[in-house]
Amino acid sequence: MEFTFDARTEELRSELLDFMDEHVQPAEPVFAEQHAALEDRWAWDSVPVLAELRAEAKRRGLWNLFLPGEDGAGLTNLQYAPLAEISGRAGRLAPPAMNCSAPDTGNMEVLSMFGTEAQKKEWLEPLLAGEIRSAFAMTEPDVASSDATNISTRIVRDGDSYVISGRKWWISGAMNPNCRVLITMGKTDPDAERHKQQSQILVPTDHPDLEIKRGMEVLGYDDSDHGGHAELVFHDVRVPVENLIGEEGSGFAISQARLGPGRIHHCMRAIGVAERAIELMCARAEERRPFGKALSEQGVVRDWIAESRVKVEQLRLLTLKAAWLMDTVGNKGAHTEIQAIKIAAPSTVGWILDKAIQVHGAGGLSQDFPLANMYAHSRTLRFADGPDEVHKNALARAELKRQAQKREERA
Known part of the structure; x- marks a missing residue:
């Protein structure tokens, strides 16, 4: 696989990074304030600032990026993966601002692939428009x-x-x-x-x-x-x-078709969470000075920072490989890699978040920083789309079979 992004991906990455810096991340405290003022707190998508972000995302061509084919932006998994990572840095706000948030994404994929024309007219079209x-x-x-x-x-x-x-x-x-x-x-x-x-x-x-x-x-x-x-x-x-x-009788097969892309979307967004956690950890380590010197000068904290960088780089490469295989040999051919990233991403990102919380001290557990909320969400990913143990069992079973075949071929 190539380690450089193609021109289309680079164009969208540049646009999305600018959108995040200029609009999404400054809107996070505004969204929190407006959401807290809602009469119905479940009606999150009626928050005014989110409507403003959606209009800006549409204007910039950052709408329905997750969906391949004529119904969506037409991106491959490999093209969309780095964009999902960027949106994961503001995971509560950026994906819905671009109409790229679960579970709507998976449902739109199902309706696009398996829905009748009437079902698409009634449900897919308003979902694609962000109306429902x-x-x-x-x-x-x-x-x-x-x-x-x-x-x-x-x-x-x-x-x-x-x-x-x-x-x-x-x-x-x-x-x-x-x-x-x-x-x-x-x-x-x-x-x-x-x-x-x-x-x-x-x-x-x-x-x-x-x-x-x-x-x-x-x-x-x-x-x-x-x-x-x-x-x-x-x-x-x-x-x-x-x-x-x-x-x-086709429900199980449809669910499997739905889950492959969804898992990689979750994992790439999780990498974005990890990157933001590392930023927060480093900033906190530089500014806090217990016992007369900065936390960043403590050996254990430097160890956490170094390990975090190694872990997130490994995870990104594995996830991009899975995306590339999904595009080249299909979801079935990429099954091992999809399971691997689903096992690795939540636990790896959870580890990084844990260290970032530790560097923040008690503040890391509070509402003054996003880390506790990010940690709670990351922990749920160890259940979403199948718990760790299910993926590990399937992965081990496939590996045992592969190794047995290799022994037979050598015999």
């Missing part, structure tokens, strides 16, 4: 949802309708009143082959039989500044058969 929000309803409290085949929510055909019953939780973005649709995963045929039991279906959030039970908290944060995480109950929710995405 969406959520992805898969995780459940009563089963081990790290194995998606375990989900118990039922989707039952009844004439011209499907009836959905079940309970979901950690449904990101669903507390937002502007979240208008859920892509919901459930079982249409529990007796089918294991990976053919599931289907995905569109459920409008204003359905009278859909109960938004509560918002979940993440290490004490309600994440209302990006739509929260809801617990939902489907009380025999009836929707038209036309709301089914793809065919019955």
Whole structure:
């Protein structure tokens, strides 16, 4: 792979860096103040400064960069990866300002790849325009949802309708009143082959039989500044058969197509978080002088700074390799690298954030710095799109198989 970015990527990087410096990062305290003043704290995308940022992002051509093909900006994974990293430096504000925030990104990818023309007209077009929000309803409290085949929510055909019953939780973005649709995963045929039991279906959030039970908290944060995480109950929710995405039994395959790009987006944004943490750590280490000398002169702090730089450079190279492979051999061919970055990114970035917090002392745990919030979000990534242990198990299984084949070839 080439280690230089192409002209299109460099052009967008320059534009995005300027947008971040001139508009996004100065808007962070403004967003926090305006969000705190909202009557409905879940309605984060009604904050005035966010509307201003979105208008500026559109003007600069920094809109829907995540989505390949004619529906989006047409970028490859390798082109988008460094842009996602830059946006990760202000992860609460930059991605939604550019209409590049999860879970909308994954949902738009699903609708773009698998949606009917009617589904695209009703849901994809307003999502692409940033007029509405969406959520992805898969995780459940009563089963081990790290194995998606375990989900118990039922989707039952009844004439011209499907009836959905079940309970979901950690449904990101669903507390937002502007979240208008859920892509919901459930079982249409529990007796089918294991990976053919599931289907995905569109459920409008204003359905009278859909109960938004509560918002979940993440290490004490309600994440209302990006739509929260809801617990939902489907009380025999009836929707038209036309709301089914793809065919019955295709839900698992669709979810896998959705998760590959989503994982690399998460990982590149996480690298941006790490870079900002290193900046904050170095600045704090220079200005704080306990026991008569700067923290930056302490050997242990210098060790943390050096290790942080090594770790983030390794992580970036691994993630760019995964992006390059996704573009050249497809998501299936890049499966090992995608799993590797999903294992490495959250734990690596969590380590860097931990050291940055330590250098800040008690202030690092407070609301006066972004580190505690960044740490909480980074920790959730060790569950999002599958926990560490699932990816490690699959990666080890593939490696054992590969090594066995090598031994056979030598025998």
